[in-house]
Amino acid sequence: MTDLERAKKHLEAWLDAELAVSTGQSYRIGTRQLTRASLSEIRKQITYWQREVSRLQGKGSRKVFRAVPRDF
Template structure:
Protein backbone atom coordinates (compact mmCIF):
# COMPACT_ATOMS: atom_id res chain seq x y z
CA UNK A 1 0.00 0.00 0.00
CA UNK A 2 1.41 3.34 -0.98
CA UNK A 3 1.59 5.99 1.69
CA UNK A 4 0.94 3.71 4.67
CA UNK A 5 3.49 4.13 7.43
CA UNK A 6 4.36 1.58 10.06
CA UNK A 7 2.67 3.67 12.76
CA UNK A 8 -0.52 3.99 10.71
CA UNK A 9 -0.59 0.24 10.03
CA UNK A 10 -0.21 -0.41 13.77
CA UNK A 11 -3.14 1.93 14.45
CA UNK A 12 -5.30 0.01 11.98
CA UNK A 13 -4.31 -3.31 13.54
CA UNK A 14 -5.15 -2.01 17.02
CA UNK A 15 -8.55 -0.79 15.81
CA UNK A 16 -9.37 -4.23 14.39
CA UNK A 17 -8.17 -5.93 17.58
CA UNK A 18 -10.46 -3.62 19.55
CA UNK A 19 -13.31 -4.50 17.18
CA UNK A 20 -12.70 -8.20 17.79
CA UNK A 21 -12.89 -7.61 21.53
CA UNK A 22 -16.12 -5.62 21.16
CA UNK A 23 -17.72 -8.39 19.08
CA UNK A 24 -16.70 -10.98 21.65
CA UNK A 25 -18.78 -9.16 24.27
CA UNK A 26 -21.83 -8.94 22.02
CA UNK A 27 -22.42 -8.96 18.28
CA UNK A 28 -25.66 -6.97 18.42
CA UNK A 29 -27.81 -5.29 20.96
CA UNK A 30 -31.00 -3.25 21.10
CA UNK A 31 -31.89 -0.12 23.08
CA UNK A 32 -35.57 0.58 22.72
CA UNK A 33 -36.21 0.88 19.00
CA UNK A 34 -32.54 1.27 18.10
CA UNK A 35 -30.27 -1.63 17.25
CA UNK A 36 -26.49 -1.86 16.82
CA UNK A 37 -25.03 -4.62 14.65
CA UNK A 38 -21.26 -5.02 14.63
CA UNK A 39 -19.16 -6.45 11.79
CA UNK A 40 -18.92 -10.20 11.60
CA UNK A 41 -16.01 -12.00 13.25
CA UNK A 42 -14.59 -13.66 10.10
CA UNK A 43 -14.25 -10.25 8.41
CA UNK A 44 -12.56 -8.80 11.49
CA UNK A 45 -10.08 -11.68 11.63
CA UNK A 46 -9.37 -11.28 7.92
CA UNK A 47 -8.52 -7.62 8.50
CA UNK A 48 -6.34 -8.47 11.51
CA UNK A 49 -4.33 -10.91 9.39
CA UNK A 50 -4.06 -8.33 6.60
CA UNK A 51 -2.71 -5.60 8.87
CA UNK A 52 -0.31 -8.00 10.57
CA UNK A 53 1.14 -8.91 7.18
CA UNK A 54 1.37 -5.23 6.19
CA UNK A 55 3.27 -4.48 9.41
CA UNK A 56 5.62 -7.38 8.70
CA UNK A 57 6.27 -6.01 5.20
CA UNK A 58 6.90 -2.50 6.51
CA UNK A 59 9.29 -3.83 9.14
CA UNK A 60 11.10 -5.84 6.50
CA UNK A 61 10.61 -9.18 8.21
CA UNK A 62 10.12 -12.21 6.04
CA UNK A 63 12.50 -10.98 3.38
CA UNK A 64 15.43 -13.11 2.45
CA UNK A 65 18.77 -11.42 2.32
CA UNK A 66 21.07 -12.70 -0.36
CA UNK A 67 24.80 -12.30 -0.28
CA UNK A 68 26.98 -13.18 -3.22
CA UNK A 69 30.60 -14.17 -2.82
CA UNK A 70 33.15 -15.08 -5.43
CA UNK A 71 35.90 -17.32 -4.19
CA UNK A 72 39.10 -16.97 -6.10
CA UNK A 73 42.33 -18.89 -5.71
CA UNK A 74 45.14 -16.46 -6.49
Template sequence: MYSIETCKEMINSYIEAEKAVLLGQSYKIGSRELTRADLTEIIKARQLWEHNLTLAQNSGRRTQSVQVIIRDL
Protein backbone atom coordinates (compact mmCIF):
# COMPACT_ATOMS: atom_id res chain seq x y z
CA MET A 1 0.00 0.00 0.00
CA TYR A 2 1.29 3.44 -0.93
CA SER A 3 0.84 6.58 1.13
CA ILE A 4 -1.60 9.25 0.02
CA GLU A 5 1.29 11.68 -0.47
CA THR A 6 3.20 9.24 -2.70
CA CYS A 7 0.11 8.63 -4.82
CA LYS A 8 -0.48 12.36 -5.25
CA GLU A 9 3.16 12.93 -6.23
CA MET A 10 3.02 10.15 -8.82
CA ILE A 11 -0.27 11.41 -10.26
CA ASN A 12 1.24 14.89 -10.62
CA SER A 13 4.33 13.40 -12.29
CA TYR A 14 2.20 11.53 -14.81
CA ILE A 15 0.13 14.65 -15.51
CA GLU A 16 3.37 16.52 -16.26
CA ALA A 17 4.47 13.64 -18.51
CA GLU A 18 1.15 13.81 -20.37
CA LYS A 19 1.65 17.54 -20.93
CA ALA A 20 5.20 17.01 -22.21
CA VAL A 21 4.08 14.34 -24.65
CA LEU A 22 1.14 16.43 -25.85
CA LEU A 23 3.46 19.36 -26.55
CA GLY A 24 5.86 17.31 -28.61
CA GLN A 25 5.05 13.64 -28.88
CA SER A 26 7.08 13.17 -32.04
CA TYR A 27 9.46 15.22 -34.09
CA LYS A 28 11.64 14.87 -37.17
CA ILE A 29 15.34 15.37 -37.62
CA GLY A 30 16.12 15.12 -41.28
CA SER A 31 14.49 11.91 -42.50
CA ARG A 32 14.29 10.33 -39.03
CA GLU A 33 11.17 10.62 -36.91
CA LEU A 34 11.50 10.20 -33.15
CA THR A 35 8.71 9.56 -30.67
CA ARG A 36 9.11 10.61 -27.05
CA ALA A 37 6.73 8.34 -25.17
CA ASP A 38 3.48 6.46 -25.52
CA LEU A 39 0.68 8.71 -24.28
CA THR A 40 -1.67 5.75 -23.83
CA GLU A 41 0.75 4.04 -21.45
CA ILE A 42 1.23 7.25 -19.47
CA ILE A 43 -2.54 7.65 -19.10
CA LYS A 44 -2.93 4.03 -17.96
CA ALA A 45 -0.21 4.50 -15.36
CA ARG A 46 -1.83 7.73 -14.08
CA GLN A 47 -5.16 5.93 -13.77
CA LEU A 48 -3.45 3.17 -11.79
CA TRP A 49 -2.02 5.75 -9.38
CA GLU A 50 -5.45 7.37 -9.08
CA HIS A 51 -6.82 3.95 -8.12
CA ASN A 52 -3.98 3.52 -5.59
CA LEU A 53 -4.88 6.93 -4.14
CA THR A 54 -8.50 5.86 -3.70
CA LEU A 55 -7.36 2.70 -1.93
CA ALA A 56 -5.02 4.68 0.32
CA GLN A 57 -7.76 7.16 1.21
CA ASN A 58 -10.20 4.35 2.01
CA SER A 59 -7.74 2.16 3.93
CA GLY A 60 -8.70 3.63 7.29
CA ARG A 61 -12.41 3.16 6.79
CA ARG A 62 -14.19 0.11 8.04
CA THR A 63 -16.95 -1.49 6.08
CA GLN A 64 -20.10 -2.23 7.97
CA SER A 65 -21.97 -5.44 7.37
CA VAL A 66 -25.54 -6.09 8.39
CA GLN A 67 -27.03 -9.51 8.88
CA VAL A 68 -30.64 -9.92 7.81
CA ILE A 69 -32.84 -12.85 8.73
CA ILE A 70 -35.95 -13.27 6.63
CA ARG A 71 -38.78 -14.90 8.52
CA ASP A 72 -42.06 -16.10 7.09
CA LEU A 73 -44.74 -15.52 9.73
Protein backbone atom coordinates (compact mmCIF):
# COMPACT_ATOMS: atom_id res chain seq x y z
CA MET A 1 0.00 0.00 0.00
CA THR A 2 1.42 3.39 -0.98
CA ASP A 3 1.48 6.42 1.29
CA LEU A 4 -1.18 8.06 -0.88
CA GLU A 5 -3.50 5.06 -0.59
CA ARG A 6 -2.98 4.99 3.17
CA ALA A 7 -3.71 8.72 3.47
CA LYS A 8 -6.91 8.29 1.43
CA LYS A 9 -8.02 5.45 3.72
CA HIS A 10 -7.42 7.58 6.80
CA LEU A 11 -9.32 10.48 5.25
CA GLU A 12 -12.23 8.20 4.38
CA ALA A 13 -12.29 6.79 7.93
CA TRP A 14 -12.41 10.29 9.46
CA LEU A 15 -15.16 11.33 7.07
CA ASP A 16 -17.12 8.23 8.16
CA ALA A 17 -16.49 9.19 11.79
CA GLU A 18 -17.89 12.68 11.16
CA LEU A 19 -21.01 11.13 9.66
CA ALA A 20 -21.38 8.76 12.64
CA VAL A 21 -21.08 11.63 15.14
CA SER A 22 -23.72 13.59 13.25
CA THR A 23 -26.21 10.82 14.03
CA GLY A 24 -25.35 10.79 17.74
CA GLN A 25 -22.37 11.59 19.96
CA SER A 26 -22.99 8.70 22.34
CA TYR A 27 -25.48 5.98 23.03
CA ARG A 28 -26.17 3.26 25.57
CA ILE A 29 -27.33 -0.32 25.11
CA GLY A 30 -28.09 -1.92 28.45
CA THR A 31 -25.06 -1.39 30.66
CA ARG A 32 -22.71 -0.62 27.76
CA GLN A 33 -22.07 2.89 26.49
CA LEU A 34 -20.27 4.17 23.40
CA THR A 35 -18.98 7.74 23.21
CA ARG A 36 -17.49 8.90 19.93
CA ALA A 37 -14.61 11.33 19.44
CA SER A 38 -15.36 15.04 19.59
CA LEU A 39 -16.47 16.69 16.38
CA SER A 40 -13.72 19.32 16.64
CA GLU A 41 -11.03 16.61 16.82
CA ILE A 42 -12.59 14.78 13.89
CA ARG A 43 -12.58 17.96 11.80
CA LYS A 44 -8.92 18.61 12.66
CA GLN A 45 -8.06 15.12 11.46
CA ILE A 46 -10.08 15.56 8.26
CA THR A 47 -8.19 18.78 7.49
CA TYR A 48 -4.87 17.09 8.22
CA TRP A 49 -5.59 14.10 5.97
CA GLN A 50 -6.98 16.28 3.16
CA ARG A 51 -3.71 18.22 3.18
CA GLU A 52 -1.72 15.00 3.29
CA VAL A 53 -3.60 13.57 0.29
CA SER A 54 -3.07 16.81 -1.64
CA ARG A 55 0.62 16.84 -0.75
CA LEU A 56 1.10 13.24 -1.83
CA GLN A 57 -0.73 13.89 -5.09
CA GLY A 58 1.64 16.77 -5.76
CA LYS A 59 -1.02 19.48 -5.55
CA GLY A 60 0.14 22.73 -4.11
CA SER A 61 3.78 21.77 -4.30
CA ARG A 62 6.10 24.58 -5.18
CA LYS A 63 8.57 24.24 -7.97
CA VAL A 64 11.78 26.20 -8.00
CA PHE A 65 13.27 27.38 -11.24
CA ARG A 66 16.66 28.94 -11.63
CA ALA A 67 17.55 31.40 -14.35
CA VAL A 68 21.04 32.47 -15.21
CA PRO A 69 21.20 35.84 -16.93
CA ARG A 70 23.69 35.98 -19.79
CA ASP A 71 25.11 38.92 -21.61
CA PHE A 72 25.56 38.09 -25.29
